Structures are given as C-alpha cells and as structure tokens.
Amino acid sequence: MSVTDDRAQAHTLEAFAAAILLVAGLTFALQATAVTPLSASTSNQHIENQQRAVASDLLATSAENGDLEAAILRWNPDNGTFAESPPEVDGAGYTRADGPHGFDPALGGFGEALNRTFIDRQIAVNVDLRHYNTTDRIERRTTALIDMGEPSNNAVSATRTVALADDANLTAPDHGESTLASLSDGEFYATETGTGSDPLFAYVEVRIVVWRM
Amino acid sequence: MWGECTRAQTPIDFAVGAGVFLLTLAFVIAFIPTVFDPFTAAETASPVVSNRVAAGVAGDLLASSPAEPGVLSPACTAAFFEAGEGNATLADAADCPDGIENDTAAQFDLDEEVLVVIHALNESEPIGNASTVPIETRHVTRNVTLRRGPDDTDELSDGDASVSQRAVSIDDDQYRLTVWVW
Numbered sequence: 001m002s003v004t005d006d007r008a009q010a011h012t013l014e015a016f017a018a019a020i021l022l023v024a025g026l027t028f029a030l031q032a033t034a035v036t037p038l039s040a041s042t043s044n045q046h047i048e049n050q051q052r053a054v055a056s057d058l059l060a061t062s063a064e065n066g067d068l069e070a071a072i073l074r075w076n077p078d079n080g081t082f083a084e085s086p087p088e089v090d091g092a093g094y095t096r097a098d099g100p101h102g103f104d105p106a107l108g109g110f111g112e113a114l115n116r117t118f119i120d121r122q123i124a125v126n127v128d129l130r131h132y133n134t135t136d137r138i139e140r141r142t143t144a145l146i147d148m149g150e151p152s153n154n155a156v157s158a159t160r161t162v163a164l165a166d167d168a169n170l171t172a173p174d175h176g177e178s179t180l181a182s183l184s185d186g187e188f189y190a191t192e193t194g195t196g197s198d199p200l201f202a203y204v205e206v207r208i209v210v211w212r213m
Numbered sequence: 214m215w216g217e218c219t220r221a222q223t224p225i226d227f228a229v230g231a232g233v234f235l236l237t238l239a240f241v242i243a244f245i246p247t248v249f250d251p252f253t254a255a256e257t258a259s260p261v262v263s264n265r266v267a268a269g270v271a272g273d274l275l276a277s278s279p280a281e282p283g284v285l286s287p288a289c290t291a292a293f294f295e296a297g298e299g300n301a302t303l304a305d306a307a308d309c310p311d312g313i314e315n316d317t318a319a320q321f322d323l324d325e326e327v328l329v330v331i332h333a334l335n336e337s338e339p340i341g342n343a344s345t346v347p348i349e350t351r352h353v354t355r356n357v358t359l360r361r362g363p364d365d366t367d368e369l370s371d372g373d374a375s376v377s378q379r380a381v382s383i384d385d386d387q388y389r390l391t392v393w394v395w
Contacts, residue, residue: 011223011230019237026241029248046260046377053264054380054389057271057283061382064284113387116334117380 047212048156051123055208056158058117067109069162072129072145072204073180074107076172077187082145083172107146108171114146124148124213130205131190143189145206155211164190164201260375263394266321267377270329271390274313274320275381283381289313290383291348291357294331303350317361328362328369328393331381339391340366346383359388368395 062068076083107114118125127146132139166181180188180201190202272282275289288307292314295303304313312320317327331346332339343360368374374395381390 011226012233013230015230015233015237018234022237022241026244026248029245046264049260049264050378053267054378057380058387060281060283061380061387064281064382065385065387113334113380117387117389120335 048154051210052156052158054117055156055210056160058113059158059160059206059208062110062113063160063162065109067113068160068206069164069168070171071107071110072162072206073164073168073171075170075188076175077170077178077183078175080187080189083175118210122213123210124151126151126209128207128209129189130207131202132193141189151209152211155209157207157209159205159207161203161205163203166192166199166201168201260377262321262323262325263375263377263392266317266323266327266329266394267379267390267392269321270317270392271379271381274310283379285381285383287348287383288350290331290346290359291350291355294329294357294359294361295355307350323394325394326363326368328366329360329390330362330393331359331383331388331390334380334387334389336389339389340369340393344388346386348383362393366393369393 059068062071074083075081114125114127125146126144126148129143129145130140131143132141164180167179169176170178170180180192185191190204193200193202268282270293271285273279275285275293276282277284277286277289286307286309288303289309292304292307292309317329318325321327328340330339330343332342332344336342343358345356345358347354348357374393376394377392379390381388
C-alpha cells in the first residue's frame with residue numbers, strides 16, 4: 001500500500017509531455033504548408049508583377065517623350081563619366097537619390113520620373129546600359145547609369161532598346177554641340193556599330209532593376 | 214503509519230498538470246485557423262483581376278498604339294473619363310477601341326466595382342486626388358478629371374480591394390494609373 005502510493009508530481013510531468021506532443025504536431029503542420037504569406041519574403045508575386053509593369057511602362061513612356069535618350073546621352077567625354085555623377089563613385093554612373101531632388105538635377109526628366117515613381121516609395125533602382133563595345137559585335141559591355149547597390153532576391157527587371165543616331169547630340173553641359181559621330185573612338189561608352197553612311201550609331205539596351213529597400 | 218498519507222502534493226500536482234495541458238490545448242486550437250488562412254479564398258477579387266483590368270485599360274483601351282502600352286491617346290483618354298461614364302460621340306470621332314464608353318466592369322466581365330484613377334506619379338492618396346488634365350480634342354480643349362468609377366468608395370477604406378497600377382503618359386507627361394477592384 002505505502003509503496004504504490006509514493007508518487008509525487010507525476011501529473012505535471014505528464015502534462016508537459018502532452019504539451020510537447022501537441023506543439024510538435026502543430027510545428028509539423030506548419031512545416032507541411034509550403035509557401036505562406038508568413039514566409040520569409042516580405043514581398044509577394046503580385047507586388048513584383050506590379051513593380052515590373054510600372055518599370056516597363058516607365059521605360060516606354062520615358063522613351064516616348066525623349067527623357068530616356070537624353071539621360072543615356074548625358075555623357076561627359078572629357079573624363080569618361082556621366083555628367084555630374086558623384087566623383088567618389090567607383091565607375092561611371094550615379095549611385096544615390098538622396099536630398100530633396102534625388103536624381104533630378106543630374107538626370108533630367110528620367111531621373112525625376114524615377115524619383116517620383118520609385119525612390120519616393122522606398123524602392124531602389126539600378127539602371128544598366130548594355131551595348132557592343134566593338135564594331136564587329138563580339139563583346140557585350142555593361143555601363144552602369146544608376147547603381148544603388150546589390151538587388152535583393154525579390155528584384156524585378158524591365159528592358160527597352162534605344163537606337164542612337166549618328167547625329168544625336170550629347171546632353172551633358174558644355175558638350176551639347178558634340179554629336180556621337182564627331183567623337184573619336186573610345187570617347188563614348190558605346191562603340192559605333194553602324195557602318196559607312198549608315199545613320200545608326202548604336203543600339204543601347206536599357207535595363208532597369210527595381211527592388212524594395 | 215505511512216499509510217495513505219505518504220503521497221505528496223497530489224491535488225496541486227493535478228491542478229498544475231491539467232492547467233498546463235489545457236493551456237497548450239487552447240493555444241493549439243486557437244492557432245489552427247491561422248494555418249489555413251492562406252488557402253481560404255479571400256472575399257475580395259483576386260489580384261489577377263485588377264491586373265487584367267489595368268493591362269486592358271493602359272494597353273488596349275486607351276493606348277495610342279498596342280506597340281506602346283502606357284502611351285495614352287489623349288482623345289480616347291478624354292472619351293473614357295469624360296463625365297465619369299464615357300463619351301461615345303468623342304470615342305467615335307477619335308476612332309477609339311470598341312467598348313471604351315461601356316461600363317468598365319461590364320467591359321471586363323466583372324461583377325465587382327471597378328475604380329480607375331490616373332494621378333501624379335508620387336501621389337500617396339490617389340483616390341481623392343485624380344489629376345485634371347487639359348486635353349485638346351478636335352473642337353475644343355477640355356479639362357478632364359481622370360477618375361472613373363463609383364463615387365462611394367467607403368468600402369475601399371476597409372482595405373478589401375485588389376489594386377494594380379501602371380505608369381502612363383498623356384501628351385508626354387507621366388502619370389500613374391491605379392485600378393481598384395472590390
């Protein structure tokens with residue numbers, strides 16, 4: 001009699017064992033549901049689709065009103081960078097959009113559109129220009145127009161190809177009289193791919209990558 | 214003398230044990246519905262619906278050319294937004310796509326309410342702040358408020374709407390087009 005009744009605290013231990021079983025079951029069920037809105041990603045497919053659509057439309061509308069071409073022609077051939085890009089930048093392009101005007105003064109209408117579309121909403125932007133660097137079109141080069149850093153895993157991109165004509169003027173201050181054809185080889189980031197009397201200078205593919213900061 | 218009195222703390226032990234178990238059970242039962250949340254169909258329209266409307270409006274109905282989605286034809290834009298319900302005469306004169314003056318929801322085969330607003334690129338409160346744009350048509354320049362949809366948007370503030378957007382340009386000025394479906 002006295003031996004079998006010497007128990008103490010067994011109920012509490014049992015309850016903890018049962019609780020662990022219940023919680024383990026719940027954890028297992030959570031693992032089994034694949035991707036939920038609670039998963040690691042802060043963004044979801046719909047938002048990415050919207051960003052891609054807006055980025056693509058922004059390129060289309062900026063190309064239509066000439067802002068895009070003006071921005072990629074804002075090249076200073078004297079020092080081989082985009083005009084008024086910050087001197088501390090390693091590379092040719094613009095890095096930041098801080099200050100009240102963001103990209104505006106340096107990049108004209110395209111920069112202003114980027115500010116109002118993306119930067120104001122805490123969305124970061126990279127703009128790369130892809131072009132041939134040799135006349136025989138072997139090698140593709142990429143020149144960064146805007147480089148705000150490494151895109152996240154949720155980044156989306158949109159591209160648009162712009163044709164530059166031989167008689168297009170640079171838009172950088174003090175270089176407005178220079179046409180692309182008048183520059184000597186290597187002064188502009190892209191090399192002429194049109195030959196002879198062909199009025200085409202080169203095609204430049206503009207790629208915009210956006211992601212949430 | 215040991216007898217039945219050697220068991221220690223049994224009533225307290227039982228109470229704590231049952232308490233721990235019941236608390237855990239309650240937590241698990243309360244948590245289970247949230248596990249299925251992602252899979253229960255939302256009351257609102259799916260995001261795909263508003264995206265389809267946005268693509269249709271910016272890319273087909275209002276675009277000056279299907280090759281340039283987002284570049285809107287000013288006359289068709291005026292015809293679409295005029296007086297909040299479309300202007301068939303203007304649409305005919307400007308040779309706009311068929312159905313531009315139809316009710317937007319009917320045009321896209323939707324039972325839901327549809328609100329289309331074109332506003333400034335950086336507008337954070339777009340519903341009440343549609344852009345008003347002077348648009349030249351053949352006869353006269355008219356100021357068109359670029360908003361089409363029901364005036365009563367109370368249900369929108371509950372947040373149960375599907376929203377999509379596009380960047381558009383009218384006469385070389387850039388705007389943002391936002392579509393709500395609820």
